[in-house]
Amino acid sequence: MIPSLRGTHDILPGEVEKWQHVERVARALCERYGYVEIRTPVIEREELFIKGTGDTTDIVNKEMYAFTDKGGDRITLRPEATPSMVRAFVEHSLEQSMAAAKIYALGPMFRYERPQKGRYRQFHQLDIEVFGMNDPAIDAEVIDLAWSLILALGIPQAELVINSVGCAECRPRFQAALLAALGDDLPKLCQDCQRRAQTNPLRIYDCKVPADQPIIDRLPHSVDYLCEPCATHFAGVQTHLTAWEIPWRISHRLVRGLDYYTRTTFEVLGHALGAQNAMLGGGRYDGLVKQLGGPDRSGIGFAAGLERLVIALPEGTAIAAPSRAFVVAIGEDGRTEALKLLRELRTAGLAAQMEFEARGVRAQMKRADRLQARATLIVGGDELARGEVTVRDMRTGDQRGVPRADVVSVTRAIIET
Ligand code: AMP
Numbered sequence: 001m002i003p004s005l006r007g008t009h010d011i012l013p014g015e016v017e018k019w020q021h022v023e024r025v026a027r028a029l030c031e032r033y034g035y036v037e038i039r040t041p042v043i044e045r046e047e048l049f050i051k052g053t054g055d056t057t058d059i060v061n062k063e064m065y066a067f068t069d070k071g072g073d074r075i076t077l078r079p080e081a082t083p084s085m086v087r088a089f090v091e092h093s094l095e096q097s098m099a100a101a102k103i104y105a106l107g108p109m110f111r112y113e114r115p116q117k118g119r120y121r122q123f124h125q126l127d128i129e130v131f132g133m134n135d136p137a138i139d140a141e142v143i144d145l146a147w148s149l150i151l152a153l154g155i156p157q158a159e160l161v162i163n164s165v166g167c168a169e170c171r172p173r174f175q176a177a178l179l180a181a182l183g184d185d186l187p188k189l190c191q192d193c194q195r196r197a198q199t200n201p202l203r204i205y206d207c208k209v210p211a212d213q214p215i216i217d218r219l220p221h222s223v224d225y226l227c228e229p230c231a232t233h234f235a236g237v238q239t240h241l242t243a244w245e246i247p248w249r250i251s252h253r254l255v256r257g258l259d260y261y262t263r264t265t266f267e268v269l270g271h272a273l274g275a276q277n278a279m280l281g282g283g284r285y286d287g288l289v290k291q292l293g294g295p296d297r298s299g300i301g302f303a304a305g306l307e308r309l310v311i312a313l314p315e316g317t318a319i320a321a322p323s324r325a326f327v328v329a330i331g332e333d334g335r336t337e338a339l340k341l342l343r344e345l346r347t348a349g350l351a352a353q354m355e356f357e358a359r360g361v362r363a364q365m366k367r368a369d370r371l372q373a374r375a376t377l378i379v380g381g382d383e384l385a386r387g388e389v390t391v392r393d394m395r396t397g398d399q400r401g402v403p404r405a406d407v408v409s410v411t412r413a414i415i416e417t
Contacts, residue, residue: 006121007120007121007122008120009120015310017319018310018313020319021317021319022306022313023106025149025152025153026104027104029149030126033102033141033145034100034102038105039107040081040084042077042108042110043076043077043078045074046075048076048083048087052082052083052292053079053259054259056203056259057258059080059111062112064077064111064112065077065111077110078109078110079111081125081303082129082260082288082303083288084105086288086294086299090292090293090295095132095295095297101131102129104128105125105127105128106124106126106127107124107125108122109122109123110122116276117311118273118275118277118311123306123307124305124306125303125305126149126303126306127303127304128142129299130301134286134298136234136237136239136264139233139237139240139263140236140240141240142282142300143160143237146160146266146280146282146304147246149309153312153317154313154314155270155309155314156312157270157272158270158271158279158312159249159268160248161249161250161251161266161267161269162237162241162249162250162254162265163223163255163265163266164222164223164226164231164264165202165256165263166230166262166263167229167230167263167286169227170225170226170227171225174202174220174225175202178219179197179201181218181220182197182204182215189207189212203255204219205254206253216253251267256283260291262283263286264283265281265282265284267281267282268304270308270312273311278308279304280302281302282300282302282303284298284299284300285298285300286298321372323374323415324350324352324371324415325345325352325353325373325374325377325411325414326376326377327376327377327379328365329354329364330378330380333384335359335379338379339354341407348412350408350412350415351415353371353373355367374395375391375393375415377391377407377411378392388403389404390402391410391411393414
């Protein structure tokens with residue numbers, strides 16, 4: 001046997017139903033909020049992420065599945081969706097073709113990380129993005145969609161945290177204050193933080209090294225350094241969230257690991273999840289579209305990790321088993337007619353199955369039980385001669401002969417109630 005790669009997973013029957021449930025809920029919500037699906041390739045030019053995600057991020061520095069293809073081009077398996085979404089928005093001038101540039105995507109992402117519970121090398125995200133809208137109400141709407149997803153899935157112990165990291169105007173002041181406050185403590189921080197101080201000081205807030213925490217806890221907060229427009233914007237976001245009765249907490253440490261964020265950032269944490277507790281995260285990225293060669297348009301969005309949503313689903317989430325019929329054949333004549341009936345049921349839009357290998361009635365009935373069939377149709381014997389089929393409602397145990405012409409409608413009535 002050749003095993004699967006470390007950090008990748010088969011999503012097996014029994015588990016896949018939960019995935020389908022999460023995806024169904026996510027799609028329905030996105031569409032309710034006016035988002036349209038887009039599907040972008042899994043492979044992109046490496047350059048897109050170096051420029052988009054940023055070459056000081058861990059994702060680009062340490063985690064990309066990048067390679068040279070047979071044509072000599074530098075290619076990468078996408079580590080996140082936002083740069084691809086921005087590329088597609090620009091490449092296809094979506095703002096011209098769409099009434100509102102609100103798009104969503106579902107699909108696999110790839111990061112060469114150290115696998116652990118909730119962290120994989122191939123994982124899946126729901127990603128939503130909005131372009132060209134600046135009003136704080138859209139920030140609140142995006143956050144509302146994220147929060148509604150968690151509520152719709154019934155995920156317990158979830159917490160919404162928000163922050164504002166400012167803009168190109170005010171962030172340099174905050175960064176300077178941060179470095180000044182660090183002062184002589186900088187050499188006491190870990191190697192990663194020393195590097196962050198050089199490349200992107202805000203990222204020091206992402207540090208998880210316990211010994212660094214007392215120093216980091218004393219550092220200034222970005223919200224105290226916002227310029228007037230950023231402060232007004234952030235206040236607006238909070239006003240809308242309050243009006244919609246969405247509970248949140250400001251987390252000064254929420255700067256997020258990517259370079260492109262401006263103003264609003266947010267995450268939803270799942271406190272039952274353990275170490276990898278961020279179920280989704282996002283924010284505003286007003287400079288990114290331009291930076292990737294597009295018009296000067298703002299952007300905001302989030303990505304939710306589907307693995308983590310599936311893990312966080314409440315115990316006993318009702319996932320309806322498909323309701324199906326099972327056709328049992330008695331004898332060769334019965335089998336010929338049963339096969340005809342099987343096809344008829346499926347053509348009529350009903351889920352129906354039959355056992356092709358086992359010929360004994362008992363074995364077929366056993367199979368019907370295992371499949372949890374709602375209706376069993378027994379074809380053969382005297383009834384066939386009378387032009388009837390025996391239809392059994394498996395929940396009530398009621399059984400009766402039904403004229404052949406009525407079998408499909410009687411079966412439908414049983415399995416669709
Ligand atoms: P990010 O793109 O890093 O902001 O991540 C957004 C969401 O994707 C996180 O909140 C997680 O739910 C999920 N996620 C990120 N990295 C991984 C990973 N390696 N394995 C599983 N889920 C992940």
